[in-house]
Amino acid sequence: MISIFDVFGVILTVFLVIVLLLLLIAVLLIFYSAKTKKVVFPGFILFVLDFLYYPLKSLTEKIGFKKGYIDMISNDMRNFVNYKALSKIPFNERILLLPQCLRKIDCPATLNSLKGFECINCGKCGVGDLISFCNQNNISVFIIPGGSFVKKIIKLTRPKAIIGVGCHIELREGSLVLDYLKIPGRGISLDKDGCIETKVNYEKIKKALLIKED
Numbered sequence: 001m002i003s004i005f006d007v008f009g010v011i012l013t014v015f016l017v018i019v020l021l022l023l024l025i026a027v028l029l030i031f032y033s034a035k036t037k038k039v040v041f042p043g044f045i046l047f048v049l050d051f052l053y054y055p056l057k058s059l060t061e062k063i064g065f066k067k068g069y070i071d072m073i074s075n076d077m078r079n080f081v082n083y084k085a086l087s088k089i090p091f092n093e094r095i096l097l098l099p100q101c102l103r104k105i106d107c108p109a110t111l112n113s114l115k116g117f118e119c120i121n122c123g124k125c126g127v128g129d130l131i132s133f134c135n136q137n138n139i140s141v142f143i144i145p146g147g148s149f150v151k152k153i154i155k156l157t158r159p160k161a162i163i164g165v166g167c168h169i170e171l172r173e174g175s176l177v178l179d180y181l182k183i184p185g186r187g188i189s190l191d192k193d194g195c196i197e198t199k200v201n202y203e204k205i206k207k208a209l210l211i212k213e214d
């Protein structure tokens, strides 16, 4: 007679085989995409990366991949998947979210409880110039003091698309919020993360802000 434990064992085995198969296919697709520079089935890769996020993150870090590797691939895939939707959104309905750590340590900007830090373009960091660029293109910019501010800004501005800058962890958290709200987004990773005076490629941000339909 078949016991409940036998049934449970079979279900567990089938589940594990399916998970391993999904993982294997996703890994092959990632390697193929990286080698050919042509992304194939990004939605599927993203699904597997999200589904197995924690085990994959810990496994890749244990076997020597650099920290945040899975977040980086997830971010690239999301950017790829969202590209078309983002390109259709008029500039004045997009917003740019910048982390406050991009500012200089002696930044004179003051914190507005609704809109984040208010840059006065003192010239000490690249944020002021970037804000001028956004103003010329009718894109609203917010320098946010932390992840919890994202929802506040979304509520305040009701954007149709968001371009966000941050470390891998912030980008992942932000992307989950955007997925939930069905807002197309684009994440740009910091080149040097940390808590103060972080670095980013400003040209990359400008390019992302101006993405439009061909």
Ligand code: SF4
Residues within 6 Å of the ligand: 103, 104, 106, 107, 108, 109, 118, 119, 120, 121, 122, 123, 124, 125, 126, 127, 128, 129
């Ligand atoms: S340019 Fe703006 S953000 Fe940068 S240090 Fe000056 S006031 Fe702060």
